[in-house]
Structures are given as structure tokens and as C-alpha cells.
Amino acid sequence: MMNGLTPELALALTLLLPGIGAVLIGAADRFSVLRDAISLLAATALSTMVLALLLNHLAGGSAQIQLTPLVQGLPIFLLTEPIGLVFATLASVLWVVITVYSIGYMRKNDEPRQTRFYICFAIAMACTMGVAFAGNLITLFLFYELLTLSTYPLVVHYETDAARHAGRVYLGVLLSTSILFLLPAIIWTWSLTGTLDFVKGGMLTGKIEGPQAALLFALYLFGTGKAALMPFHRWLPAAMAAPTPVSAFLHAVAVVKAGVFTLLKVGVYIFGTSFLSAMNVGEWMMWVSAFSLIAATIVALRKDDLKLRLAYSTIAQLAYVTLGVSLASVMGMVGGIVQLVAHAFGKITLFMCAGAIYLASGKTKISDMRGLGRVMPFTFGAFLLASLSIIGVPPTGGAWSKWFLMIGAAESGHLVMIGVWILASLLSIAYLIPLAARGFFLPLTGQEDRPQPQGQEVSLIGKPGLQEAPLWCVAPACLTAALSVLIYFAGPAIAGFVLPALRP
Amino acid sequence: MVNAFTSSIGHFNYWASVLLMTSGIYIVLSRGNLIKKIIGLNLFQVSVFMLFISMGKVTGGTAPILTGRHEIFSNPLPHVLILTAIVVGVATTAIGLALVVRIKYAYGTIEEDEILALDLAREQMDARAQ
Amino acid sequence: MIRQHLAILQVMLPMLCAPLCVFARRPVIAWLIATAATLFALAGSFILFAQALNAGVISYHLGGWAPPWGIEFRLDAANSFVLIIVSLVGAVCMIYGRDSIPREIKSSDQPLFYTMMMLCFSGMLGVTSTGDAFNLFVFLEIFSLSSYVLVAMGAGSDRRALTAAFTYLLLGTIGATFFVIGLGFIYVLTGTLNMADIAVRIAGMSGSGTLHVGFAFIIVGIGLKLAIFPLHLWLPNAYTHAPSVVTALLAGTSTKVALYALLRMLYTVFSPDLPFEALILHYLFLPLGLTAVFVASIIALFQSDVKRLLAWSSIAQSGYFLLGVSFANIGGLTATLVHMFNHAIMKSSLFLAVGCVVYRTGSCSVASFRGLGQKMPWTMSAFVIGGLSMIGVPATVGFVSKWYLVLAALERGWWPVAFAIVAGSLLALFYFGRVIEAAYLQPSPENSAVTEAPVSMLAPLWALTISCLALGINSELTVSTARAAAEALLAPHAGLPAHMGP
Amino acid sequence: MIIRIQNLFPVVMLSGAFSLLSAALFVSMDAVDVAFTEAAVGAGIATVLYLSAISLTGAIEKPPSGSRAIPLLVMTGLAAMLLYGTADMPAYGDANAPAHIHLMPEYITGTRTQIGIPNIVSSILASYRGFDTLGETGVIFTAGAGVLLLLRRGRPRRELANQGGNE
Known part of the structure; x- marks a missing residue:
């Protein structure tokens, strides 16, 4: 590693940098340019740190930090391991992107309370890093809860009645599930095994069996409310009351991803795939996930509000991962991890596009967006690419995740699930593609009473006839759309990177 | 039968104090007048003292004073405890009565139901004010 | 010399300071005396705890008369642990009181007010230290009488404090008298008043009616002071209408002292192996605890006054104590003691925060909290942290409590109870959520000129808040201490002189 | 009688008489010291306290309202428990x-x-x-100081939001 920067220091810095960033952002409250610059700087510095850790890991190194015991025998413990590194890299890179986008969006929209917004972003990022690098379950839980709390101010950003209601649902569902199910599950595991460290191959073998194991598994799955498994998904649509960058942040960078990441970690390191499949623990959770998948897809189809449709789409996409974990096969887990990455890039693009559309035209309803693609070709182009990735059409990242998941299903002999996935993918074509198609192929609604697009004067894409959102908003969306195509080529590499951790 | 009779004779002292105790508690719970409540409380305490003193009685014993003429004494320890308890009881009574006097000044009444009605009215006023 | 007599000095010094305060001409001097006494007691309790850990048991014979004939102060890890709680909260409240008390108490009344605080404080220390059951009653009365008066001092701003104090007096006296009745029954059976001696002599006895009834009366008597669920009627009004400092002190310490007395009786004097006691623990305490947690939390949801809300939350928390006790194993007892300490910290800090709000706004209705997030950022963030701790969010002491309670329930294999514990803590989310939402997400009423509370009040508040976080992140200290205390409680015959042995 | 009578003056007298009576009982049970104290404190000081309190608050009690079922229930429950407990006690004078x-x-x-x-x-x-x-002694001191603190503003006046301590 670079001289002076030991892996341990880098690991500590992944949590400290966003924290320091938050303090500095607060200090620079009066100077908005400086504040935004600090946000961007912190994000860049963090992703550099994570990349350094990734390189270090690829070179065969590792890092770990042990801090004070939270409760007796259970220290706060940070450690680098493949799945966490994948998640951390993903989140830190996307933080940069979303920060750029936020600066454009918040300035353009002249949002109130921007300083608080960036501070909460930074703190949430620190918590996300904590989740990613957690070396035991209690550390994971600690940062998981702090993440919920630090994103609450983001959800209630507008402080209206609707925002307050959304905040109540958000905090209510997330804290309830985690305290009611996840915490007992963790304490149960602790009382069974006497350790909560993430161990390769799991640690429950021989400690628990039969219906009890299934119950424990269900507690974990439902307890991770951030994974939005039905019926605990209500918080996700509710959180749409927040500004669009927040939605993108929740869906692609921090909250939702932390949820499925937790599930993957539990599946891989607490239960272990061999234990899961030997005990047939996930059997009925598989059906719950499948139900969640199909139901959310159908609900998404019926939503006219773009952000709500995307929210339900996320619920469905998360169910892919829960399903992958429940399958209890190595390839299912790999599929889940790749899905984590692919969906993040896809969904962040979709949300940024939704925000850009709103900025440029003030429109939120899908039925109003006819013909907009003609005046916003970049936005809609990015939207189309991202949609393809979510659906799983090659050559986009989504293709790999679906592929691995199907292999996983075949491996564990649950061929029905392949059918479920195919159905869900077909349905997702039905709810995503028409938007882009209408945007490009139908004429604009009522040319005569067309609202004077707000984006025109400030748009940096100066071509006449275009009414794009500011460059700061469009460029990140295009970038992530491009990246979600690039991931198609990186898919096998990611799989190869995490496989050693999964294979017993 | 005989056995039951003698045992009931043997416990009559306890029964008497139990009767007094319960009437004391009854006064506290059922009466609305605050002074009456305190009197009830006092009655309750005094009957407990009786219970204690009767526990200490030894048949044939005398007051626990070493005069040289007697060798059997009643148990002096309960006496000691009750001496302390009497003082504590009076202290409680004093504080209680002082509170009653303050309540009279503040509310103009020392009847429980009237005080409750006044408080209720006050609460409704507060609720309207918000 | 001082070290040798520390056990008694600890209690007597505040008591001797009480008359000194009467004669203090200026309130500040009374405050200085009182604060010095509490700080001394705080230092003393740490030293005593260290000594008790070293020696196992410190037995101080008052007047030189050997127990069980004379009265002894008997300090082991358990009660010196409680001493630390009491004197810590006492010291913090005293420092806080310098600015808070003048706002609520007339300056001519203040010297006597401090006298009462001192008496209350020394009464609690006495209850905790003594090894003699009747002596416990005497100190209990000193502490109770002074707390009735202290609660009544809230009458300066609301006359309802008087009726609250009166109800408290009636129920408190009935409780104390019940305790004496129970004590009488036990005395008839054992002929002794020394708690360790009673334990030895009861150990061989099996159920006679007298023993059962004596036990029941003692438990109900202490239960009234502890505000165990159906016996809690005095608590909400007393906490709501008392002056802020008094509420914080009582909420942080009085129920803890009563809880200590209960534990001492349950575990040391009687033993959980007695068949009737096991029955009571399982069939009475468990359901009562669960009912308390849920009913009181639900009532708290509907309160419009924040102090009253916190008071109901205290009743709910005493439900947790009962649950921990009812497990009747070392894990449960440790959990109870950990929670005792943690709850003292967090509940006092919450009441102190509310005190700051009262200081500035003159009201503690939820409505008066509107917009305070911006106006009183330090006070409100302390309140938020306290609230999060009550909910049991990790990195706060509340989480540590919940962790050990659930663990103890699982040790017993009581699944539904473990579940109920976390579900109950979740209710706290909803009642604190309401206040926090009002503070941060609602605009403050127009033309309100509220500013941040003075530093002299914020500093003690934040001292508690920081320890709430620090001990939540590293719980090694509290838990190992509590475990030592639990072991001391479960070893009734440890350190007894030969003539008192079993 | 103490329960029934609504004029508080005779009630106080009766309770004083009761104290004296109990003092006599104490003598018969060999507790002379206790009897002496009870006569002095219970019958003497307490009665004086009651009388002065009555003179300050008025002597007529309102007829009781509300249900008596609950107090009676509590009372019988308590009595039953106590009797159960005393049944196993050593007999009087044993x-x-x-x-x-x-x-x-x-x-x-x-x-x-x-x-x-x-x-x-x-x-x-x-x-x-x-x-x-x-x-x-501590208890007496507490009571004395407490009563002093409670009653030092001697004249009756309405106590409403009189904020502002440091005048």
C-alpha cells in the first residue's frame, strides 16, 4: 500500500472522512459554494479510500479494527471482506455521482435546509460504510439503526404534513421491524453460538434445526425492514415524499442496499449456504419473496406517479435478492450480490432521470410525459438504458444478475422460481418501457398549452429545441446509465471476486 | 373444636388490631374529607402498634424494667420499635395536616370531590387555551 | 479515620448539612453546602464500592454494638452500586439546581428547600446502606416525608402539586405501614431485625401463613414506593407537578432505592428458592411487569404534558424491573441492575431536559415544545438522545439494558417475554416520536423569544447525556459492576460473623 | 363512630380518646414506655395538631359520596390476609x-x-x-422543617402562576 496509509488507517478513514465532512459542511453553513465543494471533496476522498482498500484486498491484504465492546464480549469490529468491499465500492462511487446530482438539483430547485441535507447525507454515508465493513452482527446492527436515524431528516426534508406522515411511516416501519425481529434474532443467535462474528460458511450448523431454524431465518428476513419484503414495504413508497436526490440515495446508495446487503451477509456468514440448503430453511421464505416480487411488480404497473412506480419496482427488485438468499445456493448468493450492484446503477439512473424530468418540465405523472423524450433525449436515453438493465436485457448489468439467479434456482432444484423471474421480467418490461417509448414516439401533450419549460434558460446543453435539466443533473444520469452497461462486462469479474468467500 | 376455640382465644389480640387496621384503611379510602383521611391513617398506624406490642407480651411477664423482683419480662424490642414508630406517625400526621391547610388555602375546600372538580375545570381551561 | 467511618459519614454528612442549610442566610450558601455534601457522598460511594469489591462485605457496627443486637451498615457490591447511582444523580441534580431552583422556589423558601433535599438524599443513602430492616423503615420515612414536602413545593407554579403530594403521602404512609406490619410478622417468626440474620433464620423454614403474609406485606409496602403497576397511582401527578429538580431527583433515584429494597428482600432476606416466592415471581411479577410495560406505555402515548408522559414511561420501566426480577436467575438480576443504572441516567437526563424547557417556556405541554429544535438545540438534542436511549437504539445505554433483558429471557426459554420486551420498548418510539416531531418539524409559535437554557443547567444535563452515550458504546463497566452486585445479592450468607452463620 | 360522624371536632376528640385507650391497653401488655409516649404524643400532640388544622380549615365534613364497594372490598381482602397470617402466629403471651x-x-x-x-x-x-x-430525631426534624416550609406563607391567598423566584 501507499506509504503512510496502512490498510487499518484507510478502513478507519472510510468512517471518519464522511464524519469529518459532516462537521465541515455544518461549519460552512453560510458559504453555499464551499459547502457543496466540501461535500464533493468528502465523497471523492471516500471513494479513493475504498478503492485503496479494494486494491489492497486484491493484492491479498486485509484490514480489521476492533473497538470498545458494545455489550460484553461483543466489540465494535470492522473488517474488509469481498462482499462488503463490493458494497462499499458501489456506495462510495455512487455517493460521488449523487452529490454532483444533488448540487444541481438542490440549487436549481432552490430547496430549503440544504446544509442539513448534506450533513445527513454525509452521516448516512458513514453509517453505510459501517454496515459495509461490519465484522460482526452487532456492529452491523449498530450502523444499520444509525443509518435509519440519520436518513430520517432527509425523508422529512420538506417538513410539511405529508413529509411528517412519511417520516412516521419510515421510522415506524424500519425501527419496528429491526427492534421487533432483527434484534431478537441477533440475541438468539448470540445465545446459541456465543459469537456474532461473520464466519465463512456460517456458524449455525449443529446449533439449531428444523422449524426453529426456519423461524430464525424468517426473523432475519422480515427484521431487515430495509430490504422491504412485503408486508413491511410501506416505508419505501412513503419515503417518496422526499426530494428526488434523497429517493435516489435511499434506493441505490444507502438504505435499501444496506438492507439486502445485511440479508446477504446473514445468509452467507451466519447461516451459510450449505446449512441453509441442508436444513431447507428458506423453503417458505422463498414463496414469500416470490409473492412479494410478483405483487410489487403488479402494483408498479398500476402506479401513474413515476416515483411511486419506481419505488414499487425497487420492492420487486429487492425481492430478487431475498429470493436469491432463500434459494440457499452459492450461485443464488452470487446473483444476489451482482443484482445489488446492477440494480443500484440502474435505479439511481432512473431516479435521477425522474428528477431531471421534474426539474425541466414539472411533471411527475407518467401519463403526462408523452413526447418529452423528443425535447429531453439525453434524459430519456439514459432512462431507457437503465430500464433495460432493470429488466435484464443484455448487454446491461441486470442481465448477469438474472442469469446467476436462474443458475442458482436450477442448482437448488427450484425450477418454478425461474418461471417467477421470467414472469416478473416480462411484467417489468410492461411498466418501464412504455414510458421511454411514449417519450420518444408520441407527440408532446397539447403543444399549445405546453408549460414554459423552466430548464430552458439555464440548460447548458445549448442546442435549440432541447429542454433538458441542468448539466449537473443530466450528466450523472448519463454516466450511471453508461456504467450500468459497463457492468455487463464486469459481471463475471464481480462474481469471481466474491466466489472465494462463498465457497466453503 | 376445643382446639379451634383456644387458638381463637390465643389470637384475639391480633384479631382486634386487624379490625382496627381495616377500619382505618376504610376511612382513608372511602371518606372525601382530607382530615378524616389522615385520622383514618392514624387509626391504621395505632392499630399496627397494638399488633406489635401484643406480639411482645409474655404471659406472666412484667414491664421490662430490671427491678430485681421479677425474672420474666415482656419482650422489650417491639416497645423500642413502636416508640420510634409513634414519633414517625406523628411526624407524618403533622406533614399531612400542613398539606391539608395549604390545600384549603389554595382550593378553598378540603373535600376530595370538590378538589377534583376544580382540577378538572382547570384542565379543560388549559386544553381550550391551546 | 475517614476511610474507616466512611460508611456512616456518607449518610450522616448530608443529614448534618440539613440543619446547616436552615441557618444559611443566603440561598447560594445553602446551595454550596448541599452541593458539597452531595459531591462528598459521590466520592465516598466510589471509594466504598471499591472497598466492598475488595473486601466482599463492609460491616459497620453503629455504636460499636455487634449485629444482630446492634444496628449495622452492611455494604456489599449491590448496595454500594446503588449508592453510586443515588449520589451521582443527586450531585448532578444539585449542580443543575443552582439556576433551576430559583426559578421555581421563592428565595425565602430556598434554604429550607435545600434542607429538604439534603434530608431526602441522606434518607435514600440510609435506606441503601443499612443492614437492619427496621432501620431501613426509619430512613425510608425520612426520605418519604421530605419527598412529600418537596413535591408540594411545586405549588409555587401549580396548586395541583399539593393534592399530588397529599395522595403521595397517603399511599406512601400506607406503604410504609405495610412494610412495618410485614416486618412484625417476620420478627415474630425469627426474633431478629438484622436482614442477614433474618435470612439465615428463614432459610430453614417452610411455608407458614405468617411467613407468607409477612412476605406479601413487605413486598406490597415496597411496591407502593416503587410504583409497581397497580400501586402506581401516586406517581404521575407527583412527578408532573413537583419542581423540575425534584422530579429529576425522584425519577432517577427514589424508585431505584425502592427497587434495591425489593431486590434485597427478594433475593437476600427471603431466597428465590422458597417455593412460595418462586410462585409469586412467576405468576405475579411476570404478568404485572408485562401489563405495566404495555398499559403504562399506551397511556403515555396519549399524554399532552411531557412530564406526565415521562412519568408514565417510568411506570412502564418499573415493569421492566419486575420482568428482570421475575426471571429469578443471575442473568435477569444482572439485567435488572444494569437497567436500574441506565434508567437512572437516561430518565434523569430527560427530566432535566424538560426542566430546561420549563425554565425557558414556563410550560411542559407537547405544544410548548414546538420549534424548540431550532431555539434550544442543546437541550433538545439531549432530549432526543435520552429518547433514543429509552427506545433502545444501539450505542445508547437503553440498548444495553434491552440486550441483557432479552438475553435473560432467552436463557429462561421465555420466548414471548423476550418478544414483549422489545415490543414494549418500541412503544417508546411512538410517544417520544410525538415530542421530537413537535420540536423539530413544527414551527415555533410566533413572537416567541425562547433562547437556549443557561450553561449551568446544560452542563449537568450533558454530563448525563454523554455518559448515556459513552456507557452505551462501552458497557463493560456497568455490566461487570452489575454482575458483581447481582452475585452479592444472591449470596446472602457471605461475610457473616461466625455467631450469625447458618 | 369515627367513620360516621361528620362534624370533625368530636371525631378528633374521639380519636384522642382512642389513643388514650390504646395507651391503657399498652400498659396492660407491659409496655409502659410505649403507653406513656402514646398518651403524650398520640393523644396529646396529635390532637393539638388536629385541632389547629381544623381551626384553619373548617370542621364540617361533607357527606361521603361515591361507591363504598371498593373500599369495603379492599378492607375485607386485607382483613382476610391478616387473619390468615396471624393464624399461624404463636399465641398471645406464649x-x-x-x-x-x-x-x-x-x-x-x-x-x-x-x-x-x-x-x-x-x-x-x-x-x-x-x-x-x-x-x-431526623424524622422529627424533617417534619418540623417541612411544616415550616409548607406553612410559612401564613395568610390565605390564591396561589397561581407566581413565577419569578429571585425577587
Whole structure:
């Protein structure tokens, strides 16, 4: 590693940098340019740190930090391991992107309370890093809860009645599930095994069996409310009351991803795939996930509000991962991890596009967006690419995740699930593609009473006839759309990177 | 039968104090007048003292004073405890009565139901004010 | 010399300071005396705890008369642990009181007010230290009488404090008298008043009616002071209408002292192996605890006054104590003691925060909290942290409590109870959520000129808040201490002189 | 009678009489010291306290309202429990009750040999359990200071939001 920067220091810095960033952002409250610059700087510095850790890991190194015991025998413990590194890299890179986008969006929209917004972003990022690098379950839980709390101010950003209601649902569902199910599950595991460290191959073998194991598994799955498994998904649509960058942040960078990441970690390191499949623990959770998948897809189809449709789409996409974990096969887990990455890039693009559309035209309803693609070709182009990735059409990242998941299903002999996935993918074509198609192929609604697009004067894409959102908003969306195509080529590499951790 | 009779004779002292105790508690719970409540409380305490003193009685014993003429004494320890308890009881009574006097000044009444009605009215006023 | 007599000095010094305060001409001097006494007691309790850990048991014979004939102060890890709680909260409240008390108490009344605080404080220390059951009653009365008066001092701003104090007096006296009745029954059976001696002599006895009834009366008597669920009627009004400092002190310490007395009786004097006691623990305490947690939390949801809300939350928390006790194993007892300490910290800090709000706004209705997030950022963030701790969010002491309670329930294999514990803590989310939402997400009423509370009040508040976080992140200290205390409680015959042995 | 009468004055007199009566009972149970104290404190001081409180608050009680079922229920429950508890107690005056044989002999001989005053009650009060007596003083002090604090604003006036301590 670079001289002076030991892996341990880098690991500590992944949590400290966003924290320091938050303090500095607060200090620079009066100077908005400086504040935004600090946000961007912190994000860049963090992703550099994570990349350094990734390189270090690829070179065969590792890092770990042990801090004070939270409760007796259970220290706060940070450690680098493949799945966490994948998640951390993903989140830190996307933080940069979303920060750029936020600066454009918040300035353009002249949002109130921007300083608080960036501070909460930074703190949430620190918590996300904590989740990613957690070396035991209690550390994971600690940062998981702090993440919920630090994103609450983001959800209630507008402080209206609707925002307050959304905040109540958000905090209510997330804290309830985690305290009611996840915490007992963790304490149960602790009382069974006497350790909560993430161990390769799991640690429950021989400690628990039969219906009890299934119950424990269900507690974990439902307890991770951030994974939005039905019926605990209500918080996700509710959180749409927040500004669009927040939605993108929740869906692609921090909250939702932390949820499925937790599930993957539990599946891989607490239960272990061999234990899961030997005990047939996930059997009925598989059906719950499948139900969640199909139901959310159908609900998404019926939503006219773009952000709500995307929210339900996320619920469905998360169910892919829960399903992958429940399958209890190595390839299912790999599929889940790749899905984590692919969906993040896809969904962040979709949300940024939704925000850009709103900025440029003030429109939120899908039925109003006819013909907009003609005046916003970049936005809609990015939207189309991202949609393809979510659906799983090659050559986009989504293709790999679906592929691995199907292999996983075949491996564990649950061929029905392949059918479920195919159905869900077909349905997702039905709810995503028409938007882009209408945007490009139908004429604009009522040319005569067309609202004077707000984006025109400030748009940096100066071509006449275009009414794009500011460059700061469009460029990140295009970038992530491009990246979600690039991931198609990186898919096998990611799989190869995490496989050693999964294979017993 | 005989056995039951003698045992009931043997416990009559306890029964008497139990009767007094319960009437004391009854006064506290059922009466609305605050002074009456305190009197009830006092009655309750005094009957407990009786219970204690009767526990200490030894048949044939005398007051626990070493005069040289007697060798059997009643148990002096309960006496000691009750001496302390009497003082504590009076202290409680004093504080209680002082509170009653303050309540009279503040509310103009020392009847429980009237005080409750006044408080209720006050609460409704507060609720309207918000 | 001082070290040798520390056990008694600890209690007597505040008591001797009480008359000194009467004669203090200026309130500040009374405050200085009182604060010095509490700080001394705080230092003393740490030293005593260290000594008790070293020696196992410190037995101080008052007047030189050997127990069980004379009265002894008997300090082991358990009660010196409680001493630390009491004197810590006492010291913090005293420092806080310098600015808070003048706002609520007339300056001519203040010297006597401090006298009462001192008496209350020394009464609690006495209850905790003594090894003699009747002596416990005497100190209990000193502490109770002074707390009735202290609660009544809230009458300066609301006359309802008087009726609250009166109800408290009636129920408190009935409780104390019940305790004496129970004590009488036990005395008839054992002929002794020394708690360790009673334990030895009861150990061989099996159920006679007298023993059962004596036990029941003692438990109900202490239960009234502890505000165990159906016996809690005095608590909400007393906490709501008392002056802020008094509420914080009582909420942080009085129920803890009563809880200590209960534990001492349950575990040391009687033993959980007695068949009737096991029955009571399982069939009475468990359901009562669960009912308390849920009913009181639900009532708290509907309160419009924040102090009253916190008071109901205290009743709910005493439900947790009962649950921990009812497990009747070392894990449960440790959990109870950990929670005792943690709850003292967090509940006092919450009441102190509310005190700051009262200081500035003159009201503690939820409505008066509107917009305070911006106006009183330090006070409100302390309140938020306290609230999060009550909910049991990790990195706060509340989480540590919940962790050990659930663990103890699982040790017993009581699944539904473990579940109920976390579900109950979740209710706290909803009642604190309401206040926090009002503070941060609602605009403050127009033309309100509220500013941040003075530093002299914020500093003690934040001292508690920081320890709430620090001990939540590293719980090694509290838990190992509590475990030592639990072991001391479960070893009734440890350190007894030969003539008192079993 | 104490329960029924609504004019508080005779009630106080009756309760004073009750105290005296109980003092007499104490004498018959060999507790002379207690009897003396009860007569002085219970019948004397307490009655004076009651009378002064009544003179300040008025002597007529309103007829009680509300249900009596609950108090009666509590009362019977309590009585039943106490009777159950006393049923197993040693009989009145039983010289072999554990209470009389465990520590008592030592107290008696101790008084004779170590203390040297004839009254055993006084000797225990002042020496063996001297600390209780100290505590008792504490209680009296608490009560005195408490009453002083509560009643120092002697004249009746309405106590409403009189904020502002440091005038």
C-alpha cells in the first residue's frame, strides 16, 4: 500500500472522512459554494479510500479494527471482506455521482435546509460504510439503526404534513421491524453460538434445526425492514415524499442496499449456504419473496406517479435478492450480490432521470410525459438504458444478475422460481418501457398549452429545441446509465471476486 | 373444636388490631374529607402498634424494667420499635395536616370531590387555551 | 479515620448539612453546602464500592454494638452500586439546581428547600446502606416525608402539586405501614431485625401463613414506593407537578432505592428458592411487569404534558424491573441492575431536559415544545438522545439494558417475554416520536423569544447525556459492576460473623 | 363512630380518646414506655395538631359520596390476609415464641451487665438501637422543617402562576 496509509488507517478513514465532512459542511453553513465543494471533496476522498482498500484486498491484504465492546464480549469490529468491499465500492462511487446530482438539483430547485441535507447525507454515508465493513452482527446492527436515524431528516426534508406522515411511516416501519425481529434474532443467535462474528460458511450448523431454524431465518428476513419484503414495504413508497436526490440515495446508495446487503451477509456468514440448503430453511421464505416480487411488480404497473412506480419496482427488485438468499445456493448468493450492484446503477439512473424530468418540465405523472423524450433525449436515453438493465436485457448489468439467479434456482432444484423471474421480467418490461417509448414516439401533450419549460434558460446543453435539466443533473444520469452497461462486462469479474468467500 | 376455640382465644389480640387496621384503611379510602383521611391513617398506624406490642407480651411477664423482683419480662424490642414508630406517625400526621391547610388555602375546600372538580375545570381551561 | 467511618459519614454528612442549610442566610450558601455534601457522598460511594469489591462485605457496627443486637451498615457490591447511582444523580441534580431552583422556589423558601433535599438524599443513602430492616423503615420515612414536602413545593407554579403530594403521602404512609406490619410478622417468626440474620433464620423454614403474609406485606409496602403497576397511582401527578429538580431527583433515584429494597428482600432476606416466592415471581411479577410495560406505555402515548408522559414511561420501566426480577436467575438480576443504572441516567437526563424547557417556556405541554429544535438545540438534542436511549437504539445505554433483558429471557426459554420486551420498548418510539416531531418539524409559535437554557443547567444535563452515550458504546463497566452486585445479592450468607452463620 | 360522624371536632376528640385507650391497653401488655409516649404524643400532640388544622380549615365534613364497594372490598381482602397470617402466629403471651428466645436473653443480660440502667427499653433505645433514635430525631426534624416550609406563607391567598423566584 501507499506509504503512510496502512490498510487499518484507510478502513478507519472510510468512517471518519464522511464524519469529518459532516462537521465541515455544518461549519460552512453560510458559504453555499464551499459547502457543496466540501461535500464533493468528502465523497471523492471516500471513494479513493475504498478503492485503496479494494486494491489492497486484491493484492491479498486485509484490514480489521476492533473497538470498545458494545455489550460484553461483543466489540465494535470492522473488517474488509469481498462482499462488503463490493458494497462499499458501489456506495462510495455512487455517493460521488449523487452529490454532483444533488448540487444541481438542490440549487436549481432552490430547496430549503440544504446544509442539513448534506450533513445527513454525509452521516448516512458513514453509517453505510459501517454496515459495509461490519465484522460482526452487532456492529452491523449498530450502523444499520444509525443509518435509519440519520436518513430520517432527509425523508422529512420538506417538513410539511405529508413529509411528517412519511417520516412516521419510515421510522415506524424500519425501527419496528429491526427492534421487533432483527434484534431478537441477533440475541438468539448470540445465545446459541456465543459469537456474532461473520464466519465463512456460517456458524449455525449443529446449533439449531428444523422449524426453529426456519423461524430464525424468517426473523432475519422480515427484521431487515430495509430490504422491504412485503408486508413491511410501506416505508419505501412513503419515503417518496422526499426530494428526488434523497429517493435516489435511499434506493441505490444507502438504505435499501444496506438492507439486502445485511440479508446477504446473514445468509452467507451466519447461516451459510450449505446449512441453509441442508436444513431447507428458506423453503417458505422463498414463496414469500416470490409473492412479494410478483405483487410489487403488479402494483408498479398500476402506479401513474413515476416515483411511486419506481419505488414499487425497487420492492420487486429487492425481492430478487431475498429470493436469491432463500434459494440457499452459492450461485443464488452470487446473483444476489451482482443484482445489488446492477440494480443500484440502474435505479439511481432512473431516479435521477425522474428528477431531471421534474426539474425541466414539472411533471411527475407518467401519463403526462408523452413526447418529452423528443425535447429531453439525453434524459430519456439514459432512462431507457437503465430500464433495460432493470429488466435484464443484455448487454446491461441486470442481465448477469438474472442469469446467476436462474443458475442458482436450477442448482437448488427450484425450477418454478425461474418461471417467477421470467414472469416478473416480462411484467417489468410492461411498466418501464412504455414510458421511454411514449417519450420518444408520441407527440408532446397539447403543444399549445405546453408549460414554459423552466430548464430552458439555464440548460447548458445549448442546442435549440432541447429542454433538458441542468448539466449537473443530466450528466450523472448519463454516466450511471453508461456504467450500468459497463457492468455487463464486469459481471463475471464481480462474481469471481466474491466466489472465494462463498465457497466453503 | 376445643382446639379451634383456644387458638381463637390465643389470637384475639391480633384479631382486634386487624379490625382496627381495616377500619382505618376504610376511612382513608372511602371518606372525601382530607382530615378524616389522615385520622383514618392514624387509626391504621395505632392499630399496627397494638399488633406489635401484643406480639411482645409474655404471659406472666412484667414491664421490662430490671427491678430485681421479677425474672420474666415482656419482650422489650417491639416497645423500642413502636416508640420510634409513634414519633414517625406523628411526624407524618403533622406533614399531612400542613398539606391539608395549604390545600384549603389554595382550593378553598378540603373535600376530595370538590378538589377534583376544580382540577378538572382547570384542565379543560388549559386544553381550550391551546 | 475517614476511610474507616466512611460508611456512616456518607449518610450522616448530608443529614448534618440539613440543619446547616436552615441557618444559611443566603440561598447560594445553602446551595454550596448541599452541593458539597452531595459531591462528598459521590466520592465516598466510589471509594466504598471499591472497598466492598475488595473486601466482599463492609460491616459497620453503629455504636460499636455487634449485629444482630446492634444496628449495622452492611455494604456489599449491590448496595454500594446503588449508592453510586443515588449520589451521582443527586450531585448532578444539585449542580443543575443552582439556576433551576430559583426559578421555581421563592428565595425565602430556598434554604429550607435545600434542607429538604439534603434530608431526602441522606434518607435514600440510609435506606441503601443499612443492614437492619427496621432501620431501613426509619430512613425510608425520612426520605418519604421530605419527598412529600418537596413535591408540594411545586405549588409555587401549580396548586395541583399539593393534592399530588397529599395522595403521595397517603399511599406512601400506607406503604410504609405495610412494610412495618410485614416486618412484625417476620420478627415474630425469627426474633431478629438484622436482614442477614433474618435470612439465615428463614432459610430453614417452610411455608407458614405468617411467613407468607409477612412476605406479601413487605413486598406490597415496597411496591407502593416503587410504583409497581397497580400501586402506581401516586406517581404521575407527583412527578408532573413537583419542581423540575425534584422530579429529576425522584425519577432517577427514589424508585431505584425502592427497587434495591425489593431486590434485597427478594433475593437476600427471603431466597428465590422458597417455593412460595418462586410462585409469586412467576405468576405475579411476570404478568404485572408485562401489563405495566404495555398499559403504562399506551397511556403515555396519549399524554399532552411531557412530564406526565415521562412519568408514565417510568411506570412502564418499573415493569421492566419486575420482568428482570421475575426471571429469578443471575442473568435477569444482572439485567435488572444494569437497567436500574441506565434508567437512572437516561430518565434523569430527560427530566432535566424538560426542566430546561420549563425554565425557558414556563410550560411542559407537547405544544410548548414546538420549534424548540431550532431555539434550544442543546437541550433538545439531549432530549432526543435520552429518547433514543429509552427506545433502545444501539450505542445508547437503553440498548444495553434491552440486550441483557432479552438475553435473560432467552436463557429462561421465555420466548414471548423476550418478544414483549422489545415490543414494549418500541412503544417508546411512538410517544417520544410525538415530542421530537413537535420540536423539530413544527414551527415555533410566533413572537416567541425562547433562547437556549443557561450553561449551568446544560452542563449537568450533558454530563448525563454523554455518559448515556459513552456507557452505551462501552458497557463493560456497568455490566461487570452489575454482575458483581447481582452475585452479592444472591449470596446472602457471605461475610457473616461466625455467631450469625447458618 | 369515627367513620360516621361528620362534624370533625368530636371525631378528633374521639380519636384522642382512642389513643388514650390504646395507651391503657399498652400498659396492660407491659409496655409502659410505649403507653406513656402514646398518651403524650398520640393523644396529646396529635390532637393539638388536629385541632389547629381544623381551626384553619373548617370542621364540617361533607357527606361521603361515591361507591363504598371498593373500599369495603379492599378492607375485607386485607382483613382476610391478616387473619390468615396471624393464624399461624404463636399465641398471645406464649413465652416460647421465637421472638422471645432468639436475641432477647442477650439484651436482658446485656442491660444488666454492660449498660447498668434498669429499664431495658431505654437501654436498647439508647445503646443497641441508638441509631434508630438518631433517625427518629431526623424524622422529627424533617417534619418540623417541612411544616415550616409548607406553612410559612401564613395568610390565605390564591396561589397561581407566581413565577419569578429571585425577587
